[in-house]
Amino acid sequence: MEDSLAAGSIAPSLLAWYDSHARALPWRELPGSGRRADPYRVWLSEVMLQQTTVAAVTPRFVRFLERWPGIAALAAAPEAEVMAEWAGLGYYARARNLLACAREVASRGGFPATEAELRALPGIGAYTAAAIAAIAFGERAVVVDANVERVVARLFAIDTPLPQARPAIRAAADRITPAERAGDFAQAMMDLGATICVPRRPECSACPIARPCRARAAGRQAELPVRPVKRVRPLRRGTAWWIERDDHVLTVTRPGRGMLAGMRALPDDGWSARGDGSGAPPFAAEWRAIGKVAHAFTHFALELTIRKPLGPIPHTLPEGEWIAREALAKAGLPTLFAKAVLQAMASADASEDAAAQHQADDRDDEHDEAEIAPRVGSRQRAEPDADERDRQDEPVAPAKERDGRGDRQEQRDQADEDREKIEHGVLYR
Numbered sequence: 001m002e003d004s005l006a007a008g009s010i011a012p013s014l015l016a017w018y019d020s021h022a023r024a025l026p027w028r029e030l031p032g033s034g035r036r037a038d039p040y041r042v043w044l045s046e047v048m049l050q051q052t053t054v055a056a057v058t059p060r061f062v063r064f065l066e067r068w069p070g071i072a073a074l075a076a077a078p079e080a081e082v083m084a085e086w087a088g089l090g091y092y093a094r095a096r097n098l099l100a101c102a103r104e105v106a107s108r109g110g111f112p113a114t115e116a117e118l119r120a121l122p123g124i125g126a127y128t129a130a131a132i133a134a135i136a137f138g139e140r141a142v143v144v145d146a147n148v149e150r151v152v153a154r155l156f157a158i159d160t161p162l163p164q165a166r167p168a169i170r171a172a173a174d175r176i177t178p179a180e181r182a183g184d185f186a187q188a189m190m191d192l193g194a195t196i197c198v199p200r201r202p203e204c205s206a207c208p209i210a211r212p213c214r215a216r217a218a219g220r221q222a223e224l225p226v227r228p229v230k231r232v233r234p235l236r237r238g239t240a241w242w243i244e245r246d247d248h249v250l251t252v253t254r255p256g257r258g259m260l261a262g263m264r265a266l267p268d269d270g271w272s273a274r275g276d277g278s279g280a281p282p283f284a285a286e287w288r289a290i291g292k293v294a295h296a297f298t299h300f301a302l303e304l305t306i307r308k309p310l311g312p313i314p315h316t317l318p319e320g321e322w323i324a325r326e327a328l329a330k331a332g333l334p335t336l337f338a339k340a341v342l343q344a345m346a347s348a349d350a351s352e353d354a355a356a357q358h359q360a361d362d363r364d365d366e367h368d369e370a371e372i373a374p375r376v377g378s379r380q381r382a383e384p385d386a387d388e389r390d391r392q393d394e395p396v397a398p399a400k401e402r403d404g405r406g407d408r409q410e411q412r413d414q415a416d417e418d419r420e421k422i423e424h425g426v427l428y429r
């Protein structure tokens with residue numbers, strides 16, 4: 001068994017499989033093309049793919065590239081535009097680091113070619129540096145994302161629970177990474193994990209490395225890697241203020257540090273990962289609850305109540321930007337606030353429908369049945385709104401985890417991101 005997993009025993013079979021089965025992805029150069037992948041594309045895709053699916057990222061990547069086709073174009077972009085384009089991809093600190101990195105790379109005339117130099121750039125952690133070095137520059141680097149982690153844990157039957165198993169997994173991955181074609185090897189491992197060695201029911205009969213796989217030999221594929229016990233997330237409560245005047249809604253830019261830093265949002269009461277919101281409303285009024293949304297962040301769950309004032313809106317208000325109701329869906333709001341907006345608008349629409357219904361009821365007392373039809377039509381319009389909400393939510397909805405567990409995409413507290421230096425090798429594609 002030891003010999004079957006010796007250095008150099010895995011790469012030939014895996015690379016041969018990759019040569020004929022590589023997924024065509026917009027940031028990738030397929031084997032045999034004779035070209036090396038563009039570091040800008042590799043870097044951008046890797047940042048976008050952190051805890052997000054390939055399916056969710058692909059159209060966003062293409063759009064991003066149309067807008068900023070190279071590092072110089074991105075470096076010159078205003079931060080607000082990049083943040084708005086990033087909306088819905090989560091981990092907003094990444095968007096800020098993306099821009100900082102683009103500016104640094106543009107100022108030095110291009111990406112450095114070694115893992116060590118890449119690692120020193122803003123927002124580039126160990127995983128991304130290894131991926132760019134291997135895929136775009138052909139350096140032998142050990143690239144371990146969640147797919148690779150799963151394949152290696154099974155291949156070597158590593159049964160230490162995650163995350164404690166990571167050093168052993170990395171050492172094992174290092175052992176089988178070849179000196180040549182390290183980039184293709186990394187991508188082959190990613191593709192194997194995404195298409196064959198999937199979390200549930202891996203297709204071992206189609207696997208190019210089934211013969212040396214220890215988990216397959218022992219029939220333990222389903223139980224590896226050993227997952228950590230799920231933590232219970234604390235519940236935080238907060239309030240968002242829905243302030244509307246002349247069909248325009250007040251939005252603010254969130255502070256530069258903390259949750260969803262720098263993003264456009266509804267004004268709120270200062271909720272955070274560490275506690276419920278307690279801030280006062282922007283002005284004195286009777287604030288009526290018009291809806292509630294639940295959102296899961298990595299380290300806590302948030303229940304956000306949306307409240308609107310009864311009565312007139314004063315002229316002196318917190319600084320912000322008034323956005324037309326119909327433009328809010330494309331205003332680059334992060335997912336939490338996009339959900340809150342949809343909820344508030346559905347509530348407002350429902351109120352209008354109810355008011356219209358009420359007026360129609362009054363009229364019905366006076367008119368004959370033939371006039372009821374338009375009112376019924378109006379009532380029916382309210383039902384498709386729910387579907388409409390779902391569709392509208394798609395572009396900004398959190399993506400599912402890449403390993404198919406189906407959890408909602410989670411965004412992290414800026415402080416958590418800082419603590420974990422944004423990436424920690426747990427990546428899903």
Ligand code: SF4
Pocket residue numbers: 151154155196197198202203204207208209210211213214215216221
């Ligand atoms: S044989 Fe099965 S468990 Fe082992 S690496 Fe291949 S797909 Fe994964």
